[in-house]
Amino acid sequence: xxxxxxxxxxxxxxxPGGEAPPLAPAIHCTSTxxxxxxxxxxxxxQPQKAKNPIAEALLKAQPGSVITLEAGDYPxxxxxxxxxxxxNAAIHGGEPGRPIVVEGEDGVRIVxxxxxxxxxxxxxxxxxxxxxNLTIVPGxxxxxxxxxxxxxxxxxxxxxxxxxxLGDFDFKTSKGRRAKWGVWGHMMADFRFAGVKxxxxxxxxxxxxxxxxxxxQGPITIENVQARALGRTFCQFTARxxxxxxxxxxxxxxxxxxxxxxxxxxxxxxxxxxxxLAGRLQGTILFERNTYRTGFHPxxxxxxxxx
Numbered sequence: 188x189x190x191x192x193x194x195x196x197x198x199x200x201x202x203p204g205g206e207a208p209p210l211a212p213a214i215h216c217t218s219t220x221x222x223x224x225x226x227x228x229x230x231x232x233q234p235q236k237a238k239n240p241i242a243e244a245l246l247k248a249q250p251g252s253v254i255t256l257e258a259g260d261y262p263x264x265x266x267x268x269x270x271x272x273x274x275n276a277a278i279h280g281g282e283p284g285r286p287i288v289v290e291g292e293d294g295v296r297i298v299x300x301x302x303x304x305x306x307x308x309x310x311x312x313x314x315x316x317x318x319x320n321l322t323i324v325p326g327x328x329x330x331x332x333x334x335x336x337x338x339x340x341x342x343x344x345x346x347x348x349x350x351x352x353l354g355d356f357d358f359k360t361s362k363g364r365r366a367k368w369g370v371w372g373h374m375m376a377d378f379r380f381a382g383v384k385x386x387x388x389x390x391x392x393x394x395x396x397x398x399x400x401x402x403x404q405g406p407i408t409i410e411n412v413q414a415r416a417l418g419r420t421f422c423q424f425t426a427r428x429x430x431x432x433x434x435x436x437x438x439x440x441x442x443x444x445x446x447x448x449x450x451x452x453x454x455x456x457x458x459x460x461x462x463x464l465a466g467r468l469q470g471t472i473l474f475e476r477n478t479y480r481t482g483f484h485p486x487x488x489x490x491x492x493x494x
Contacts, residue, residue: 299326376405
């Protein structure tokens with residue numbers, strides 16, 4: 188497929204000092220190849236085979252780059268680890284106002300396996316990356332994992348727009364691959380998970396939470412998300428003493444619709460509350476225009492204990 192013509196132009200917004208930032212290459216991926224636009228206007232590369240196209244595209248991206256993904260299934264990848272694995276992008280990412288954007292065409296899935304589908308660490312400091320229009324199939328641990336940082340390093344500037352996290356577990360039959368979390372994160376700031384063109388969805392997380400976010404250090408926004416069939420909570424925010432500093436970031440959960448949470452069998456179908464706050468959260472916490480429903484599906488009646 189030829190490189191999309193609409194992506195040949197690069198942003199020319201002036202930097203704070205009045206100088207134009209360097210041209211950022213646009214990058215196009217299939218599930219097996221990567222094609223990079225050259226630095227000169229109109230220059231075009233050739234598709235190259237890639238073991239992990241998203242990780243390789245991130246390695247070649249610069250602040251302001253747009254990476255487009257053709258429909259298909261993509262392997263899991265990591266960001267910011269000190270690893271030479273082809274699945275790891277040891278990058279610094281984008282900048283405030285100039286993120287790297289990874290945008291999928293309809294039909295893009297990132298499919299996890301045993302661990303996490305997208306895992307992010309700060310051994311190589313990174314941030315300011317936006318993901319759009321992706322379906323993330325969680326591995327046996329998490330769909331998105333922001334690794335625990337005990338050194339004060341922050342996971343900053345990650346945005347997910349119109350992204351879905353859809354587990355493979357069927358609560359009605361207790362069959363399918365189990366997953367522990369939708370998003371697990373620690374020491375995060377400027378994080379946003381939102382439906383923009385349509386609601387984002389998180390479904391069929393067999394063991395625990397859709398969002399488990401600890402010790403937030405900057406703004407956290409969860410907006411226009413529809414969630415159903417969750418082993419534990421929709422969102423749990425904590426700042427335990429042993430896990431790091433108090434949570435100082437403002438937390439906003441707005442326009443979310445949640446149905447049938449806290450139904451993991453290992454918890455006797457009563458694993459907490461759909462919206463949970465615990466301990467040392469010092470920022471402003473706003474829950475606005477959210478709804479929760481449970482008990483309306485006959486096939487889930489067996490999850491209720493006698494009495």
